[in-house]
Amino acid sequence: xxxxxxxxxxxxxxxxxxxxxxxxxxxxxxxxxxxxxxxxxxxxxxxxxxxxxxxxxxxxxxxxxxxxxxxxxxxxxxxxxxxxxxxxxxxxxxxxxxxxxxxxxxxxxxxxxxxxxxxxxxxxxxxxxxxxxxxxxxxxxxxxxxxxxxxxxxxxxxxxxxxxxxxxxxxxxxxxxxxxxxxxxxxxxxxxxxxxxxxxxxxxxxxxxxxxxxxxxxxxxxxxxxxxxxxxxxxxxxxxxxxxxxxxxxxxxxxxxxxxxxxxxxxxxxxxxxxxxxxxxxxxxxxxxxxxxxxxxxxxxxxxxxxxxxxxxxxxxxxxxxxxxxxxxxxxxxxxxxxxxxxxxxxxxxxxxxxxxxxxxxxxxxxxxxxxxxxxxxxxxxxxxxxxxxxxxxxxxxxxxxxxxxxxxxxxxxxxxxxxxx
Amino acid sequence: xxxxxxxxxxxxxxxxxxxxxxxxxxxxxxxxxxxxxxxxxxxxxxxxxxxxxxxxxxxxxxxxxxxxxxxxxxxxxxxxxxxxxxxxxxxxxxxxxxxxxxxxxxxxxxxxxxxxxxxxxxxxxxxxxxxxxxxxxxxxxxxxxxxxxxxxxxxxxxxxxxxxxxxxxxxxxxxxxxxxxxxxxxxxxxxxxxxxxxxxxxxxxxxxxxxxxxxxxxxxxxxxxxxxxxxxxxxxxxxxxxxxxxxxxxxxxxxxxxxxxxxxxxxxxxxxxxxxxxxxxxxxxxxxxxxxxxxxxxxxxxxxxxxxxxxxxxxxxxxxxxxxxxxxxxxxxxxxxxxxxxxxxxxxxxxxxxxxxxxxxxxxxxxxxxxxxxxxxxxxxxxxxxxxxxxxxxxxxxxxxxxxxxxxxxxxxxxxxxxxxx
Numbered sequence: 042x043x044x045x046x047x048x049x050x051x052x053x054x055x056x057x058x059x060x061x062x063x064x065x066x067x068x069x070x071x072x073x074x075x076x077x078x079x080x081x082x083x084x085x086x087x088x089x090x091x092x093x094x095x096x097x098x099x100x101x102x103x104x105x106x107x108x109x110x111x112x113x114x115x116x117x118x119x120x121x122x123x124x125x126x127x128x129x130x131x132x133x134x135x136x137x138x139x140x141x142x143x144x145x146x147x148x149x150x151x152x153x154x155x156x157x158x159x160x161x162x163x164x165x166x167x168x169x170x171x172x173x174x175x176x177x178x179x180x181x182x183x184x185x186x187x188x189x190x191x192x193x194x195x196x197x198x199x200x201x202x203x204x205x206x207x208x209x210x211x212x213x214x215x216x217x218x219x220x221x222x223x224x225x226x227x228x229x230x231x232x233x234x235x236x237x238x239x240x241x242x243x244x245x246x247x248x249x250x251x252x253x254x255x256x257x258x259x260x261x262x263x264x265x266x267x268x269x270x271x272x273x274x275x276x277x278x279x280x281x282x283x284x285x286x287x288x289x290x291x292x293x294x295x296x297x298x299x300x301x302x303x304x305x306x307x308x309x310x311x312x313x314x315x316x317x318x319x320x321x322x323x324x325x326x327x328x329x330x331x332x333x334x335x336x337x338x339x340x341x342x343x344x345x346x347x348x349x350x351x352x353x354x355x356x357x358x359x360x361x362x363x364x365x366x367x368x369x370x371x372x373x374x375x376x377x378x379x380x381x382x383x384x385x386x387x388x389x390x391x392x393x394x395x396x397x398x399x400x401x402x403x404x405x406x407x408x409x410x411x412x413x414x415x416x417x418x419x420x421x422x423x424x425x426x427x428x429x430x431x432x433x434x435x436x437x438x439x440x441x442x443x444x445x446x447x448x449x450x451x452x453x454x455x456x457x458x459x460x461x462x463x
Numbered sequence: 464x465x466x467x468x469x470x471x472x473x474x475x476x477x478x479x480x481x482x483x484x485x486x487x488x489x490x491x492x493x494x495x496x497x498x499x500x501x502x503x504x505x506x507x508x509x510x511x512x513x514x515x516x517x518x519x520x521x522x523x524x525x526x527x528x529x530x531x532x533x534x535x536x537x538x539x540x541x542x543x544x545x546x547x548x549x550x551x552x553x554x555x556x557x558x559x560x561x562x563x564x565x566x567x568x569x570x571x572x573x574x575x576x577x578x579x580x581x582x583x584x585x586x587x588x589x590x591x592x593x594x595x596x597x598x599x600x601x602x603x604x605x606x607x608x609x610x611x612x613x614x615x616x617x618x619x620x621x622x623x624x625x626x627x628x629x630x631x632x633x634x635x636x637x638x639x640x641x642x643x644x645x646x647x648x649x650x651x652x653x654x655x656x657x658x659x660x661x662x663x664x665x666x667x668x669x670x671x672x673x674x675x676x677x678x679x680x681x682x683x684x685x686x687x688x689x690x691x692x693x694x695x696x697x698x699x700x701x702x703x704x705x706x707x708x709x710x711x712x713x714x715x716x717x718x719x720x721x722x723x724x725x726x727x728x729x730x731x732x733x734x735x736x737x738x739x740x741x742x743x744x745x746x747x748x749x750x751x752x753x754x755x756x757x758x759x760x761x762x763x764x765x766x767x768x769x770x771x772x773x774x775x776x777x778x779x780x781x782x783x784x785x786x787x788x789x790x791x792x793x794x795x796x797x798x799x800x801x802x803x804x805x806x807x808x809x810x811x812x813x814x815x816x817x818x819x820x821x822x823x824x825x826x827x828x829x830x831x832x833x834x835x836x837x838x839x840x841x842x843x844x845x846x847x848x849x850x851x852x853x854x855x856x857x858x859x860x861x862x863x864x865x866x867x868x869x870x871x872x873x874x875x876x877x878x879x880x881x882x883x884x885x
Contacts, residue, residue: 045759046516048557051541054509056554059568062507078816080793080823085484087476087573087587088510089543094468109541111533114577119473119531121511132478135470141840143826146481151509155536165509180805180826187809191816287809337467371502383602387609387709394500394613401502404565404602418563 053156053164065167065350067364068357069149072169075195079188081145081171086128088151092118094127107154121153125170126304126329126345133174133343134336142175142341163351171326172345178328182308183283185326185344189312190289192348197362203323206295207281207310210327212273213299216257219267230257231299261296280308298325306330308344319359324348372399372459373439374416376409378428386427389452396456417442422462425455475578475586487589487772489786490779491571494591497617501610503567503593508550510573514540516549529576543575547592548726548754548767555596555765556758564597564763585773593748594767600750604730605705607748607766611734612711614770619784625745628717629703629732632749634695635721638679641689652679653721683718702730726751730766741781746770794821794881795845795861796838802828804850811849811874818878839864844884847877 050056057065073083092110109121122128125148133140148170156162171188173181186205193203213234217227264270277294284292300309307328314323326346333341357363373393377386383404390400401421403412409426416424425439439455440447441462450458472478479487495505514532531543544550547570555562570592578584593610595603608627615625635656639649686692699716706714722731729750736745748768755763779785795815799808805826812822823843825834831848838846847861861877862869863884872880 046553046556046757047513048553048758050509050553051511051513052537052539054511056509056557057507058554058558059504059506062505066505077792077821078819080821082481082791083484083488084481085479087472087478089473089476089575089587091469091473109533109535111531113531115474117474131468131470131472132480134468135478136480141837145823153511165511176826180802180809184809184824184826187813191813283806287806288813335468336470369504370499380602384705384709387602387606391609391613391710397500399499399502401567402606404598404606415563 051164053162055163055165064354064363068350068353069167071195072147072149072192075192076147076171076188079145079184079191081147084129084132084146084148085150086122086125086132086148088122088153090120090122090128090131092120094131095120095123107156109153109155122150123154124152124302125150125168125347126172126302126332129170129172129174129345130329130332130343131336133341134333134338137333137338137341143181144172144174146174147171167350169324169348169350170345171347172343174333174343174345175341176344177330177342178307181342182328182344183280183287185346186284186292186310187287187289189310189324189326189346190291193312196353196357198356198360200289200291202315202360203291203356204313204315205284205289205292205310206298206313207277207284207292207308208295208298209273209277209308210299210305211307212261212270212277212296213257215267215269215273216260216264216296219260219264219270220255220257222257228303232301234297235299235301258296277308300325300327302327302329304329304332310346314356314359316359319355321352323352323356369420369422370399371401371419371421372462373401373423373425373455374412374419374421375400375402376412376416376424376426377403378409378426378430380406382428385429385432389427389431392452393456393459398456398459413440413442423459473586475584477585477587486776486785490772490775491589493617494569494571494614497614498569498593498610501567501606501613503569506551506554506568506570507572508544508547508554508570510544510575512542512544512550512553514542516553517542517545529578531575531577544572545576546574546724546769547572547590548594548724548751548769551592551594551596551767552751552754552765553758555763556755556760559755559760559763565603566594566596568596569593589772591746591770591772592767593769594765596755596765596767597763598766599752599764600729603764604750604766605702605709607768608706608714608732609709609711611732611746611748611768612713615734618775618779620778620782622711622713624737624782625713625778626735626737627706627711627714627732628720628735629699629706629714629730630717630720631695631699631730632721632727633729634683634692634699634718635679637689637691637695638682638686638718641682641686641692642677642679644679650725654723656719657721657723680718699730720747722747722749724749724751726754728752732768736778736781738781741777743774745774745778791842791844792821793823793841793843794884795823795847795877796834796841796843797822797824798831798834798838798846798848799825800831800848800850800852807851807854808849811853814874815878815881820878820881835862835864845881 108123111119113119151165152168153165173185217230222230260270264274281292281294298311305327309327311325312323328344330340330342375386375390377383386402390402393400413424423439424442425437431437436449436451438447438449530545533541535541573587574590575587578586595607639652644652682692686696703714703716720733727749731749733747734745750766752762752764797808797812799805808824812824815822835846845861846864847859853859858871858873860869860871
């Protein structure tokens with residue numbers, strides 16, 4: 042090796058140094074705790090999946106342009122999962138007879154997309170996936186939105202800081218049919234809506250050759266002549282009303298919300314930041330009753346949502362909901378006056394660890410003053426030197442670094458002090 | 464979709480259903496808790512790395528035959544990490560000026576190897592990586608072995624059930640040179656040793672054209688004429704003696720242990736199961752003082768080890784150290800006498816969740832008797848129905864499913880009862 046190796050990670054992915062990882066784990070822990078309160082269980086799978094899994098129902102754009110797909114040495118086509126829902130459907134289908142439905146399942150996988158490099162778009166991110174599998178439209182949809190709401194509340198977000206936009210694919214489909222859109226154009230129209238009006242309605246209708254159509258959204262607005270549309274609209278409005286009654290005060294009906302994936306069949310919802318400077322989609326989901334049946338057998342209804350770590354962290358930071366720093370979990374820095382004291386210090390640390398204390402032992406030849414500086418740099422609160430004097434006396438001087446207060450303690454007192462400190 | 468999709472995962476990887484994942488998390492939690500006691504911090508990185516990272520120092524066999532390497536849409540060669548140590552070295556090199564050395568770092572990454580299909584060999588597994596970075600040979604080596612020992616003890620393994628074999632690359636190198644092996648043959652010889660005598664010494668020496676050489680292992684055995692060998696051997700023996708003094712009663716000197724990777728430069732060690740029916744390597748590691756310098760700048764000494772989840776679980780199961788089952792974390796199954804009771808039950812569940820209770824609400828139209836059966840199937844300990852009678856009376860009948868005992872309680876009593884139950 043003549044040329045030194047580059048230290049950067051691969052393009053578009055992140056290195057998680059301990060402070061970065063602790064921040065992500067702070068998010069994960071809060072999510073896991075809240076999901077446990079709702080009876081949810083965690084599952085996982087490999088990021089490697091057979092490529093065909095995504096060719097059925099994930100959006101075409103994602104499969105053709107945004108996946109990492111390669112051929113392995115056994116000529117199998119492999120894809121790094123771009124999303125978790127197809128894996129969930131596969132796993133449910135594989136054990137449908139053994140699993141006790143309904144399933145309340147969540148996962149915290151990393152997912153991969155081959156994105157063009159642009160601001161804030163990563164090629165790998167973590168995505169909470171929450172799914173309620175085995176129940177038809179109705180209570181399950183309402184509980185799922187309530188859970189999404191509870192997750193935001195668990196981070197301290199108040200209802201004014203975000204809005205939950207609710208819509209329905211059957212409503213959109215009925216409105217599109219009422220507007221004269223042919224079935225094969227409906228999906229195109231939904232994708233147009235999902236792109237959030239980057240092109241005008243006229244441009245879209247011209248492009249799809251349905252210029253003469255009415256605007257499906259204006260039919261939803263006043264559906265009087267269209268019974269199907271009126272029925273589906275009434276259903277969504279009732280869902281929104283019930284959510285408000287259940288305490289989800291920021292649920293609103295939003296007829297333009299579609300969600301990107303082709304596999305949604307019922308309610309869809311999307312959570313937005315209400316801050317005008319960050320008025321973006323935070324996360325969302327919907328009902329996908331047809332996905333499990335792609336693996337054969339009877340359909341299994343399901344509803345779920347996905348929440349990316351980067352978007353969530355941006356929201357939490359924008360709203361001041363992230364603690365200043367996640368402190369070191371190490372409780373005591375055990376200094377060593379001289380290198381020959383290390384074996385005794387390690388033996389003493391072993392005693393403390395048996396009591397559940399988290400102890401860092403200095404192994405360098407630094408002077409004690411520099412060891413104290415090192416403890417401060419590591420945000421460890423307590424410092425005590427341990428050498429032959431301490432072995433002889435059976436007591437130590439322990440220093441609270443934040444206040445520089447010192448006291449002489451026995452081992453038993455030290456253990457109590459460390460436990461009381463945090 | 465005419466042909467149903469296959470439900471199997473990609474070849475050689477695992478699906479983790481909730482019970483499987485809970486078992487793995489049980490291992491991870493125990494590891495994390497023990498590592499925190501020793502002042503270790505967790506880091507992580509993407510499984511995607513630039514391919515060149517592994518071409519420098521990972522063993523040739525792994526790079527050429529066992530990695531997943533592909534070319535991305537931007538013509539970059541990408542490898543799914545086969546091991547974590549090169550990533551660790553890269554991350555340390557990238558921030559060497561900011562990081563407070565020594566680092567006590569660990570990670571629990573999934574790693575990938577393209578293995579020929581064979582029993583027990585997976586293409587993806589999780590691997591604990593523990594590294595102490597920034598300290599030269601000496602106390603750091605001893606602490607690292609003590610930590611490996613403590614991790615085994617944390618799972619309840621006693622010192623008779625495993626052995627920690629200690630060796631030294633400088634000792635092996637000195638013995639090889641004393642035996643007349645040329646420098647470029649030494650690595651071949653170490654790999655031969657690592658393969659654990661699947662070919663005889665004669666076959667090896669013939670193949671490498673060093674038939675006339677003495678056996679390096681017999682020189683280590685009686686190094687009298689070889690000062691370098693004697694010095695290095697004395698050093699290892701002293702390490703082993705100090706480890707025994709520190710309570711690692713199962714540390715032994717083992718001159719044939721080499722570890723597979725080319726990058727080791729000092730102490731190497733490998734932990735073996737002592738059960739004759741499972742006498743295999745469990746995990747191991749060693750010192751790699753040259754790896755960080757591949758990224759430019761001064762060398763940063765380091766020592767560490769890696770422990771795979773499958774091998775560890777096999778050991779724990781063989782020695783009866785895995786709890787029978789990891790119970791459901793959900794504490795209360797809230798039954799609903801009729802579907803119209805669901806909104807009230809959800810509202811009541813919300814009250815309980817605010818108190819930190821983990822509550823599953825039935826959303827099906829099953830009869831109450833079937834809901835109790837469902838609770839049993841899910842291993843949830845407590846069951847209570849909640850409908851209009853309970854709303855009216857303000858009390859519920861709660862059933863302990865294991866004993867079929869029932870009692871009528873207020874909400875406050877229910878909360879106390881659930882908390883007391885586990």
